[in-house]
Amino acid sequence: MARLDVKIKDLELKNPVMTASGTFGYGLEFADLMPLDGIGGIIVKGTTLKPREGNDYPRMAETASGMLNCVGLQNKGVDYFCEHIYPQIKDINTNMIVNVSGSSPEDYAECAARIDALENIPAIELNISCPNVKDGGMAFGVTCAGASSVVKAVRERYHKTLIVKLSPNVTDISEIARAVEAEGADSVSLINTLMGMAIDIERRKTLLSINTGGLSGPAVKPVALRMVWQVAKAVKIPVVGLGGICNSKDAIEFLMAGATAIEIGTANFLDPAVSIKVRDGINEWLDSHGCKSVHEIIGVID
Amino acid sequence: MKKYLLDLRVKSVEQIHQRYVLIKLTDDKPLPEMLPGQFVEIRVDGSPNTFLRRPISINFVDIEANELWLLVAAVGEGTKKLALLKPGDMLNCLLPLGNGFTMPQSSEERILLVGGGVGVAPLLYMGAQMAKMGCIPTFLLGARTAKDLLMLDIFKSYGRVCVTTEDGSEGEKGFVTNHSLLQNERFDRIATCGPTPMMKAVARYSRKAQTECEASLENLMACGLGACLCCVEKTTEGNLCVCKDGPVFNIRKLLWQD
């Protein structure tokens, strides 16, 4: 049994496997199907200051080895989260991390501040990369100035571990990563979904209600891996890697490319217990290759 | 209800129509409890195009034989692959999902089950469970022609069966909502599953007749667990997940204006 524990600033993960926001609900939906406390962390659904209804149906289209979604941050708002959901998840024995979104730096900061007060939420993941909402989301994540403004506002009011989730829909993702590092982000996670589109040729209509959506799943993995490798070389803070991870081999690739931890998203839909299998697979690989700790493989690719 | 991820064994695949197969699954262990109206998310392996699981209704559960039946219309790549399964093949199933139909409170209740196309699938299990409690259902089943009526003999073994066909080749001619039964009799509750235009017509009838009505929706799904929020339907309570809050909804909750 190799050592699997990793640290992201003050956040201690028992293993580097987490589940990605928007793909694992609040964890509770999967409780029958896998031991939630077996993974390093659960990043819950995107949460905003005010409730949001999200986009119209259809919000999903299957594509080759992936899917497009335009859910658009449907959630009941941070106050509902604190009052009704937090009590249900606070005793799950793993890191429960909240994914925070907003439409202005002040929004983000206020939402983050309310979550700062919750004892059993040790970290937030700041989503400056949602491609499916007009106001905010990715609008901040695609320029250094936008990304900096949000992280700066949040950093003033959030005191625990701050992970910033980056958009791949940019020319140079390392630049954005360096900008948020400079404003005090403790870690960056990447990638969020890639903007995409699909058309029903018989009906001559797009398959998604807002025409475009975010691509996820194994189709994006090579792009995500490349970006994680680039960003890991560009910043000193730990990098969390995600995008298309379906098995332990995929996960090990991300670790080798420089990720300290990984997240599993769309693959949860294919196999709700996949994250536990990835954890076990990493462990077995380390054992069979004579590694005593996962740290021996993190960032081995120059 | 507790959910399970099981590899079930294909016992038989019966081509009951040019486009439909009846798949019977089993397991060495007793199958979990399942409710009428609930569904299964099935993994179809082997192609990048059948990446997500496919939701299929629970057609029937034979407790003695430890069988789960699925009635599948081969419409696209995934369902066509399911139609090619062979006895002995394994199928990875996430089940049971969703809420299910409201069951009668007493054997006196008069319940009408209205189905069209492959939407008849969940009504068989519903009717069979009702019959078990001594409440005999009336099935109203619609199809294009006589040969498109599925599993009629089995439906008849659990209740009264009324039929409409669009060409009049069996039963009354027209759509289900044209059937004389709806003019001549009253029911305490209606449950419906089938193409959306049919369910909307049944909902219109129910509102006029002031009869409680539940419809089973088939929105596109990704997770099937209420986690991704892809399958939402607009309701009087805002966006609800068809996979978790449904697939069965009281029509009063749905924003079906027409």
Ligand SMILES: Cc1cc2nc3c(=O)[nH]c(=O)nc-3n(C[C@H](O)[C@H](O)[C@H](O)COP(=O)(O)OP(=O)(O)OC[C@H]3O[C@@H](n4cnc5c(N)ncnc54)[C@H](O)[C@@H]3O)c2cc1C
């Ligand atoms: C709760 C629920 C219960 C269902 N029960 C049954 C059942 O008992 N038997 C059965 O045969 N089918 C059922 N369906 C529909 C079935 O899931 C789809 O037909 C199937 O997913 C199509 O997959 P495919 O790969 O064959 O087709 P694809 O190649 O994915 O699509 C082929 C065509 O089918 C349509 N389609 C895709 N998904 C759905 C969907 N969810 N609902 C309706 N049309 C769809 C597409 O728009 C397309 O036109 C159910 C759907 C839901 C949501």
Ligand SMILES: Cc1cc2nc3c(=O)[nH]c(=O)nc-3n(C[C@H](O)[C@H](O)[C@H](O)COP(=O)(O)O)c2cc1C
């Ligand atoms: C249905 C769906 C909903 C998502 N919702 C969110 C969200 O609320 N916040 C967020 O930061 N990312 C969200 N994402 C993006 C994922 O967390 C992840 O970044 C992306 O899907 C890539 O990883 P994957 O290929 O492993 O899924 C969502 C993805 C999907 C498929």
Ligand code: FES
């Ligand atoms: S399919 Fe994911 S929430 Fe319904």
